[in-house]
Amino acid sequence: xxxxxxxxxxxxxxxxxxxxxxxxxxxxxxxxxxxxxxxxxxxxxxxxxxxxxxxxxxxxxxxxxxxxxxxxxxxxxxxxxxxxxxxxxxxxxxxxxxxxxxxxxxxxxxxxxxxxxxxxxxxxxxxxxxxxxxxxxxxxxxxxxxx
Amino acid sequence: xxxxxxxxxxxxxxxxxxxxxxxxxxxxxxxxxxxxxxxxxxxxxxxxxxxxxxxxxxxxxxxxxxxxxxxxxxxxxxxxxxxxxxxxxxxxxxxxxxxxxxxxxxxxxxxxxxxxxxxxxxxxxxxxxxxxxxxxxxxxxxxxxxxxxxxxxxxxxxxxxxxxxxxxxxxxxxxxxxxxxxxxxxxxxxxxxxxxxxxxxxxxxxxxxxxxxxxxxxxxxxxxxxxxxxxxxxxxxxxxxxxxxxxxxxxxxxxxxxxxxxxxxxxxxxxxxxxxxxxxxxxxxxxxxxxxxxxxxxxxxxxxxxxxxxxxxxxxxxxxxxxxxxxxxxxxxxxxxxxxxxxxxxxxxxxxxxxxxxxxxxxxxxxxxxxxxxxxxxxxxxxxxxxxxxxxxxxxxxxxxxxxxxxxxxxxxxxxxxxxxxxxxxxxxxxxxxxxxxxxxxxxxxxxxxxx
Numbered sequence: 020x021x022x023x024x025x026x027x028x029x030x031x032x033x034x035x036x037x038x039x040x041x042x043x044x045x046x047x048x049x050x051x052x053x054x055x056x057x058x059x060x061x062x063x064x065x066x067x068x069x070x071x072x073x074x075x076x077x078x079x080x081x082x083x084x085x086x087x088x089x090x091x092x093x094x095x096x097x098x099x100x101x102x103x104x105x106x107x108x109x110x111x112x113x114x115x116x117x118x119x120x121x122x123x124x125x126x127x128x129x130x131x132x133x134x135x136x137x138x139x140x141x142x143x144x145x146x147x148x149x150x151x152x153x154x155x156x157x158x159x160x161x162x163x164x165x166x
Numbered sequence: 167x168x169x170x171x172x173x174x175x176x177x178x179x180x181x182x183x184x185x186x187x188x189x190x191x192x193x194x195x196x197x198x199x200x201x202x203x204x205x206x207x208x209x210x211x212x213x214x215x216x217x218x219x220x221x222x223x224x225x226x227x228x229x230x231x232x233x234x235x236x237x238x239x240x241x242x243x244x245x246x247x248x249x250x251x252x253x254x255x256x257x258x259x260x261x262x263x264x265x266x267x268x269x270x271x272x273x274x275x276x277x278x279x280x281x282x283x284x285x286x287x288x289x290x291x292x293x294x295x296x297x298x299x300x301x302x303x304x305x306x307x308x309x310x311x312x313x314x315x316x317x318x319x320x321x322x323x324x325x326x327x328x329x330x331x332x333x334x335x336x337x338x339x340x341x342x343x344x345x346x347x348x349x350x351x352x353x354x355x356x357x358x359x360x361x362x363x364x365x366x367x368x369x370x371x372x373x374x375x376x377x378x379x380x381x382x383x384x385x386x387x388x389x390x391x392x393x394x395x396x397x398x399x400x401x402x403x404x405x406x407x408x409x410x411x412x413x414x415x416x417x418x419x420x421x422x423x424x425x426x427x428x429x430x431x432x433x434x435x436x437x438x439x440x441x442x443x444x445x446x447x448x449x450x451x452x453x454x455x456x457x458x459x460x461x462x463x464x465x466x467x468x469x470x471x472x473x474x475x476x477x478x479x480x481x482x483x484x485x486x487x488x489x490x491x492x493x494x495x496x497x498x499x500x501x502x503x504x505x506x507x508x509x510x511x512x513x514x515x516x517x518x519x520x521x522x523x524x525x526x527x528x529x530x531x532x533x534x535x536x537x538x539x540x541x542x543x544x545x546x547x548x549x550x551x552x553x554x555x556x557x558x559x560x561x562x563x564x565x566x567x568x569x570x571x572x573x574x575x576x577x578x579x580x581x582x583x584x585x586x587x588x589x590x591x592x593x594x595x596x597x598x599x600x601x602x603x604x605x606x607x608x609x610x611x612x613x614x615x616x617x618x
Contacts, residue, residue, distance in 0.1 A: 095230075095231065095234065096215060096216075096217055096231050096234040096235045097234050097238065098238060128231075129230060129233055129234055129237065153215075153238035153239070155215045155216040155217070155235070156200070156215075156216045156217050156218045156219075156231065157200055157216050158216070
């Protein structure tokens with residue numbers, strides 16, 4: 020995914036009045052979402068650098084939202100599950116307030132289901148990981164507005 | 167051939183393994199700590215997974231995290247590189263139980279050679295000459311003193327679970343021996359998890375000569391000649407060369423045969439190294455066996471024309487080794503300098519930081535293995551190796567001329583490196599004459615820095 024391709028996608032969105040585009044390729048997924056204003060937001064996940072040029076510019080960073088946000092990041096490598104079982108309700112929904120120490124999701128690692136607890140108190144504004152996705156250490160799982 | 171492999175390492179060796187995988191058509195998965203997010207191996211791999219925080223314990227030694235990464239990226243094999251988990255038998259076992267091929271020998275062999283006392287004993291039984299020393303673990307100071315009396319001062323106390331030059335202390339008398347014993351046991355416990363130590367005779371003015379071993383899983387074992395690694399600081403190698411200036415055809419055959427015998431006694435498969443000490447009378451003694459690819463493997467690659475990392479991967483698929491011992495030739499002379507981020511003019515203090523200028527030498531017969539690039543920030547959490555500069559010449563003299571020229575071209579700024587020290591060595595008459603032993607650097611620096 021090059022800078023040029025991302026710009027082209029943003030332009031496409033502008034031209035057609037699109038609010039959100041998600042593109043998935045082998046090993047990589049990118050989601051572009053138009054925020055309230057005219058500047059689309061960019062979130063990228065799992066960027067494997069196929070560009071082996073060390074002098075290349077740094078990957079795009081998401082524009083800073085106007086409201087303060089914190090993220091709950093994955094403390095381990097594994098597979099993300101938002102609910103305790105396939106047909107059960109999710110631990111955490113958008114709009115919900117979570118307490119510090121509350122279980123927010125499961126990460127499966129080496130056949131063990133690990134309950135992941137929030138280290139902050141806040142209102143969930145976005146779920147950043149998808150059911151069944153592989154996640155890495157430090158990867159943001161939930162965006163919260165602290166309360 | 168494997169379709170996907172995870173590299174459980176970092177820095178220059180991770181880059182080296184990725185290069186071999188690229189050429190073999192194997193997709194690569196890099197793992198990295200949060201401190202290594204901008205590292206070259208992360209940029210070069212097809213996929214990259216962050217496995218933990220900066221410290222080695224949180225990341226490159228974190229077995230659950232690495233295995234989890236291997237599972238979610240669905241790899242068929244893991245290459246452990248050198249250091250970190252490369253000689254961890256437990257890790258090799260876990261890979262096996264997860265049906266992931268560990269690129270290296272079996273867990274049993276790793277365990278056998280990893281205990282330096284057990285390894286020595288196996289060698290003794292196989293008729294491989296060993297350094298005179300204690301029989302088994304030294305339990306207390308009485309045993310230590312008795313052993314030292316039987317041998318001759320100076321003696322060296324070593325950690326049974328150590329290796330790679332770590333956890334060793336030279337003692338010149340009884341008083342020193344007794345005080346060093348407790349310290350060594352405590353250090354061994356802290357560093358390697360086991361306080362067991364043993365004692366060996368110190369060989370006078372020894373040369374460190376090691377033999378590269380290659381073995382398949384069908385019983386075919388051969389050696390690829392020797393490397394002389396006598397130039398060391400605190401038992402850490404600084405310069406390596408092949409062939410050794412002090413090994414002639416006859417000695418090479420004798421030592422090579424012994425190295426193969428040692429490897430067979432260990433049930434060795436894949437690629438490894440048997441280390442010997444050679445004394446002034448050309449007697450040689452088994453010191454230890456390294457059950458992994460070594461830092462200085464490019465030196466052997468340059469004189470034999472073989473790719474040892476590709477060989478590791480091919481052998482791990484169960485392929486037969488087609489090479490015959492009499493087909494192995496050492497052509498010309500190769501020398502390697504390890505460029506470390508250390509300040510030799512300031513007690514070799516580590517010198518991490520951002521490399522703003524980075525220019526490596528080129529031209530004929532020059533090879534650079536490195537993960538550096540201009541703008542890269544050298545993290546403080548890992549070893550200080552920045553780059554390996556390897557040269558080849560028709561003769562030792564020719565190789566030295568190439569290295570002198572190449573070192574001058576090498577620019578790594580503003581971090582302090584060992585480049586200037588290498589230049590000094592490559593203009594030193596004693597080195598040029600090839601009269602080197604493991605005391606060489608200590609004598610050159612005149613500070614007693616060479617040995618611990």
